[in-house]
Amino acid sequence: MRIAIIAAASLAPLAAFAWEPLDGEGIAAALTDRTFVYENGARQKFHASGRTLYDAGRESWGFWEVLDDLYCSRWPPADGVACYRVEAEGARIRFIGEGGDVTVGGPE
Numbered sequence: 001m002r003i004a005i006i007a008a009a010s011l012a013p014l015a016a017f018a019w020e021p022l023d024g025e026g027i028a029a030a031l032t033d034r035t036f037v038y039e040n041g042a043r044q045k046f047h048a049s050g051r052t053l054y055d056a057g058r059e060s061w062g063f064w065e066v067l068d069d070l071y072c073s074r075w076p077p078a079d080g081v082a083c084y085r086v087e088a089e090g091a092r093i094r095f096i097g098e099g100g101d102v103t104v105g106g107p108e
Contacts, residue, residue, distance in 0.1 A: 036105035
């Protein structure tokens with residue numbers, strides 16, 4: 001006769017985060033005066049003044065604002081504005097473009 005003893009350890013539940021959509025107020029709170037590092041290694045600082053600095057080995061200054069619960073940016077010399085839905089998962093954020101493109105970043 002074989003007796004098998006199985007010891008079970010109690011595991012503390014792990015906090016699981018899910019991507020949550022942010023409204024305009026949430027977007028402003030998540031981004032203002034913060035710097036995020038993206039999966040490609042680039043960094044972006046969102047100044048309260050509405051200026052933003054994107055650095056992927058070369059600095060690029062633009063403008064950002066929240067319009068109709070979307071993050072919108074403009075990068076001179078181009079005149080166009082690109083807007084994105086924003087979601088948060090813990091301290092991470094992701095921007096989702098109109099075409100479904102996704103950019104994920106976390107705090108610096």
